[in-house]
Amino acid sequence: MDGLDTLRGRYLGAIADAADEAALEAVRLAALGKKGEVSLKMRELGRMSPEERQSAGPALNALKDEIASAISAAKAGLQDAALAERLRAEWLDVTLPPRPAQTGTIHPISQVTEEVAAIFGDLGFGVAEGPQIETDWYNFDALNIRPEHPARTEMDTFYMHRAEGDNRPPHVLRTHTSPVQIRAMQAQGAPIRVIAPGRVYRSDFDQTHTPMFNQVEGLAIDRDISMANLKWVLEEFFAAFFEVDGVETRFRASHFPFTEPSAEVDIRCSWAGGQLRVGEGDDWLEVLGSGMVHPHVLRSGGIDPEQWQGFAFGMGIDRIAMLKYGIPDLRAFFDSDLRWLRHYGFSALQTPTLYAGLGA
Amino acid sequence: MKFTLSWLRQHLETEASLEEITYALTDLGLEVEGVEDPGARLAAFRIGYVREAEQHPDADRLRVCKVETADGLQQIICGAPNARAGIRVVVARPGDYIPGLDTTIAVGKIRGVESFGMMCSERELELSEEHDGIIELPEDAEVGQRYVDYAKLDDPVIDIAITPNRPDALGVAGIARDLAARGLGRLITPAPEPVPGSFTSPVGVSIDASAQAHCPLFLGRYIRGVKNGPSPKWLQDKLRAIGLRPISALVDITNYMTMDRARPLHVFDAKNVAGDILVRKAAPGETLTALDGRVHTFDGTETLVCDANGPSSVGGIMGGEGSGCEPDTTDVFVEAAWFEPVSTAATGRRLKINSDARYRFERGVDPEFTRPGLEMATRLILELCGGEASEIVTAGAVPETARSYGLDPARVVSLVGMEIAEEEQVRTLEALGFAVTRTGDRLSAAVPPWRPDVHGEADLVEEIARVASLSKLVGKPMSRVTTGVTRPTLTPMQMRERRARRTLAMLGLNECVTYTFVSDTEAALFGGGEPARRLENPISSEMTNMRPSLLPALLSAAARNQARGHGEIGLFEIGPLFEGGEPGEQKLVAAAIRTGHTAPRNAWGSRRPVDLFDAKADAEAVLSACGAPVERLMVLRDALPDWYHPGRSACLSLGPKTPLAMFGELHPRVLSALGVKGPAVALTVFLENIPFPRAKGTTRPALEVSDYQAVERDFAFVLDDTVEAEAVLKAARGADKGLIERVSVFDIFAGKAASEQLGEGRKSLAISVRLQPKSGTLTDKEIDAVAAKVVAAVTRATGGTLRG
DSSP states (O other): OTTHHHHHHHHHHHHHHOOSHHHHHHHHHHHHSTTOHHHHHHHHGGGSOHHHHHHHHHHHHHHHHHHHHHHHHHHHHHHHHHHHHHHHHTOOOTTSOOOOOOOOBBOHHHHHHHHHHHHHHHTTOEEOOOOSEEOHHHHTGGGTOOTTOHHHHHTTOOBBOOOTTOOSOOOEEOSSSHHHHHHHHHHHOSSEEEEEEEEEEOSOOBTTBOSEEEEEEEEEEESSOOHHHHHHHHHHHHHHHHTSSOOOEEEEEEEETTEEEEEEEEEEEEOGGGOOEETSSSEEEEEEEEEEEOHHHHHHTTOOTTTOEEEEEEEEHHHHHHHHHTOOOGGGGGSOOHHHHHHHOBOTTOOOBTTTBTTO | OEEEHHHHHTTEEOOOOHHHHHHHHHHHTOEEEEEEOHHHHTTTOEEEEEEEEEEOTTOTTOEEEEEEETTEEEEEEEOOTTOOTTOEEEEEOTTOEETTTTEEOOOEEETTEEEOOEEOOTTTTTSOSOOSSOOOBOTTOOTTSBHHHHTTOOSOEEEEEOOTTOGGGGSHHHHHHHHHHHTSSEEOOOOOOOOOOOSOOSSOEEEOGGGTTTOOEEEEEEEESOOOOOOOHHHHHHHHHTTOOOOOHHHHHHHHHHHHHSOOOEEEEGGGOOSOEEEEEOOTTOEEEBTTSOEEEOOSOSEEEEETTEEEEETTTEEBGGGSOOTTOOOEEEEEEEOOHHHHHHHHHHHTOOOHHHHHHTTOOOGGGHHHHHHHHHHHHHHHHOOEEEEEEEEEOOOOOOOEEEEOHHHHHHHHTSOOOHHHHHHHHHHTTOEEEEETTEEEEEOOTTOTTOOSHHHHHHHHHHHHOGGGOOOOOOOOSSSSSOOOOOOHHHHHHHHHHHHHHHTTOEEOOOOSEEOHHHHHHTTOOSGGGBBSSOSSTTSOEEOSOSHHHHHHHHHHHHHTTOOEEEEEEEEEEESSSSTTOEEEEEEEEEEEBSSOSOTTSOOOBOOHHHHHHHHHHHHHHTTOOGGGOEEEOTTOOTTEEEEEEEEEESSSSOEEEEEEEEOHHHHHHTTOOSOEEEEEEEGGGSOOOSOOSSOOOOOOOOOSOOEEEEEEEEEETTOOHHHHHHHHHHHOTTTEEEEEEEEEEOSHHHHHHHOTTEEEEEEEEEEOOSSSOOOHHHHHHHHHHHHHHHHHHHOOEEOO
């Protein structure tokens, strides 16, 4: 059939020339629409003899398919171009800072308290708490600090106001976390393993002292706990806390009214280049006071010193926080300066655990 | 407590080096705070001889001296009044460091005349406070010789800290005893030899019954014909080396006894003692001018040493001004008494007198050494000042201190965790002066009179352990509480505190730890300030009250941060507030404040001023983290504290009684009092008020989801301005509890424009109601029926109408 080649040429040319989808649609209607040229020719097939139809039919169908697929290919091309053009127009300045999100922080004292609790928790120590306003019995007498003991005046105790006519000795702001030992022993009896972190108060304010600071007390009472166990527990603690392989401690004999024997404990460290490294070097750093719980203290806690024995220790949370994280000034802990809080604070997600690492 | 190495060697025969001695001291519990070798510090100074001294041409008070020195004849300008020809002096050369001036000498011109060095005073060498003139040395000082060699200053001075339980170590003899027990040498402290008296003391002594308890023993002795000049050089050097100023032989001897044997004494000038001596209680109002130059008024509790004219010294603490010795003293009365520690401490504290005598008596002086101490002092006085001693006069008796305690050697090993053989335990105690006896398995140790601190077996264990050396202790693993996996140790409340903390930090707030005490102003603003919560002895006027709330400190912190230019401030703290002054009247709360904007300035328009709904969101987040049923909480407006904005604050509560949280905008007056540029919002969550869930277990209820299409319908109601959203929400929720899953507010149209459009005092509130069918897809008819119920319920509850 002549004329088909002409048709093909014309329509394929028109498809190629179509600038948009509307032009394409016009070409489709002209060729394949109800009254389209190709459709009309298809209709003519009915009037042909079977022989004619046999050759003209397939040729016409092929032309129809060819035009239809050329139209859809052209359509896809136009859509791609349109999308590309849209995306080009949607260019954004990706260097712009995003919407600011607020990030909060955890105070180093809270963080370190949790670290300490995580380590001692693994050794079976619970966390005990007690009141910060204490009777002088819990703060002093129960701990074998008799009224005349020089420690009472040397500790720079804060006293609470006492109303006229109230003849009880004035309450004190606890000068150490040790009264929590007594309360914990009274509440739980022996055997017992607890730490008692918290705020303590002494009337002292200078470069290195604040009238409020944080201590953690440790207490372990059982049938046969010895000072050698204390040394092991502390060495395990310091290695875990400072996240090093091992920390050697040095016990120096000392005196505290509530322990006997008593020892000041130093840890091995180096200060090379002003940087503290715990567990290595030739320097010693005094970090805590400790000893075997005095029988008087056990009795105050309702525990029979003939049957039970154990150790106690106390150290400054702020101080070990300063040592571990290189924080220079104690006073800044309580200043609430946002610059400090953001710099030395910890992310809310940084929950210390033993399996992930405390400072992880 | 300071002493020199040579002084220690008077009591301890030892081969040990200085390092070994200082290590042992610290290890024994006598912590070495410093070792000073004056030889090193003063090594540069040499002796010179002033050959000529002429008036400086341009300065009245300066002299131009020609001084023979190690470097030959030098010209040195000197302003000291005693600078003159013919004296032997201590010379610093250019380049030498003068410790007392903290400066290095250079060649200089003083008023036009060159000076090549300096002649030093004692103060300039830090030998004493003496600065009236330059040091003058005796004839035997050789020109060019090192001053430290001449003055025998190359004797290390050891400074140790003595814990309050060791009064025996407040004398060099006691320190030597500890070292000997450690095995560092042999104790060679000589026993004092008695001096027989040759006449009866013209001064008698007695103790009034009122003072028996505080001064059970008083000995004295009259020594006549003494000559009280400067003490000999060996004594002066000893005292100077440990920082004491030599005064006169008699005073120096008492100081020597104090430092050598921890035995305070007092020497009265006998011409000032009228009649006999009586030790008695003070009469209230009585006064005495003491050697410190202050007039002390007594309240009747003090123990006084008196003569016929009245008080002459405060017993065991300080002598009266008139009682001391002078250079012309010829007859003296020497007191050796024993004063009881507790009352001595109380008197010392009350009178605010710190003296070497008080320091020792209040810690406990060996009562049995009273008489030997007096004999030893007598011998020294006779030796250094001459004279003749009377017989000793005595009042009272040596207080009884004898006591013994049992000791189980096995318990020592068990407590310390170190193998210390029984023989070693016994040896240690005996070396420290305990008398040890054995009965069966147990030892018994009699306590020596110089150890008032030993009161039981535990003290004996401590003695054995410290001498055995705790630094030799080897750590031993402590058994675990459980054999398997470690069990949790935190209580539910401790977990709650931690969750609250990390929730607030997640919300963008910075945790603070503020002082638990606040100022009067801050306390008063937040409902505190009454006497019960006040400190009796605050350290400053900013820290007078136990805080009634955590907010004042957070707000003050906000003000400080605002002053530093911070515009977006969110601070929180978790800790106790105080409801009273009794133990336990404290409550754990989480408190937070926000002020300024929600974000820094940015290009996205996401910055807006904080408002009370930020505080409400924070409070609800904390409550939710702590397990409170937030959706069931009531929002109550009444009985709110007055530090909040009355119209912009509320409590979140389960019932009318116990609020779980408070939140709101702070009262502008409070903000201005604390210097905060407002507005600011705050919240406090009462962590202890939140009930713990009753169910234990970890199983969650099964998830119920419906497969049928949920439908949302929106309604806008025109309401009176004062109708609260909660009333609308509650009514809508109740309209069909089976179908209505959630009701939320999505639009509010209120204020001036709303009044104009909807009528005066009217607002529009739009809610979205989500219907979730459970048994079949909803038909339009069913949806319309629920919608009608919602409108009816809201209208009934609020008087509102559906907005057309």
